[in-house]
Amino acid sequence: MHTNTATNTPLLKVENLSWGIGSKAIVKQINLQLKRGQFVGLIGPNGAGKSSLLRCLYRYNQPTAGQVKFNDVNIWQLSSAQYAKYVAVVLQEAPQQFNLTLFDVVALGLTPHKSLFSATSHSDIEKINQAIARVNLTEHTQQQFESLSGGEKQRALIARAMVQQPQLLIMDEPTSHLDVKYQIQVMELAKSLGVTVFASFHDLNLAAAMCDQLVVINQGEIACSGTPSEVLNEAMLNTVFGVCAQVSQHPQPSSSGGVIPHISYFYGYQ
Template sequence: MSSKLSSALSVEHLSWSVDDNQILSRVNFALQQGEMLGLIGPNGAGKSSLLRCFYRYITPEQGQVKLFGQNISDFTQKQLATKVAVVQQETPHYFEMTTEQIVAMGLTPHKGLFESDSQADKRHIVDALEKVGLQLKAKQQYEQLSGGEKQRALIARAIVQQPQLLILDEPTNHLDIRYQIQILELVRQLGISVITSIHDLNLASAVCDRLLLLDKGQCVAQGLPDEVLTEAIIGDVFGVCCQVSKHPQHGKPLITYFYGYQSEHSHDMENDS
């Protein structure tokens, strides 16, 4: 496919530390145009920090980040906002605003200072609300939404922003199973480049084209789901025993975990006493 011939995002030797604590260390990868890349790894692996480098919340100490072949530092903030949309892990507070008004904020990078919304803009807002299942909550106060509904509203705002690259930091954290699947499948069908951090390895396997596995700030594996999600790699990085088979529907890796860690831990403690 021609849409995958060039990189949407390329990262070379990216490193970042805080008070001599190395958070990210020489990370390298490329996200192809139209591809959905899943960022996986244990808590504290550096996933959120890496994503923050891509929308300039963090400035890395070393390395280079290029967006569509251009150094990310060359973009003005407005230019960056027309190309990149971000849905962060924490849902921010927006008092005295309706769900519809939150979603409409996605239009801001494309508007002049006093430019009003057109009928096409309003249709785009309605369509985005329908896509995330919030059309009946359009006039409701955003702060009255549940955590999952807030997350879906922010994804709708990102859709309205019409980015070329969508960055999602744990977008399924507050969602029930149905919406976890539905939202990530929706994001995949937008036809744009996507990089998202995901805790659920089976969900990442199912919806992502490729995976990037971080551990202690380093990239320890990247590639197709069946190249990254092996029993040996999962055991080494996550410290769990598992069996990897093929999912009966999509054929990608399906991980079955083994249990009993607490009893083993208690037995070890008894032996130490």
């Protein structure tokens, strides 16, 4: 695959994408672009189509209309193995990896880059151990993956993505079941990779703090997109999420020095 790395070419381009089950449309006429190096958040209420859209982007669902281009190539013209060289995925539920150690799971990141039956080299092992160290799991290297906590599993999957060396990391609410500390830690790890990230979020304040851009999806369609400050306002929160809230300024600046919006919710929905 020829990779067009011109900085003005979007890494991923979604054009008029629709997907549904039978006659029921789940996502409709989606158009969006991911620029290189951006951390983009996908937000919307439950059932809005976030996971369905992301599944189309990592080739789990084939769109019923429209297309997804990666480096200007339709992703369905690539083999699964080719696409896996460029795109890594971390999901909400860590996949079951029976009888694999943490080391083994992280080593799976090498798979797209190795031929079948090729041996793991000393440099491969070093790369795996470095990734495990970076997510602060060295002491668990030989522990069974299934015995790790939720936060440890998600950090291990970030390490697997590091070893995979993707250009794009897609994350589908990977922090939904984690304690607050690990929600922040997992997303900060993803941000530290320096690759393009497209992640769906349940926690809007976490999305506001982590993302360069936000895409809001509602009833299968994009409601709005822009910087967190442009997108997160009282009117949108009321219209899309059905909540009353006040949006103020977080005391901490963003990593780029800009303002992080912070949502305070009002209560009483009975």
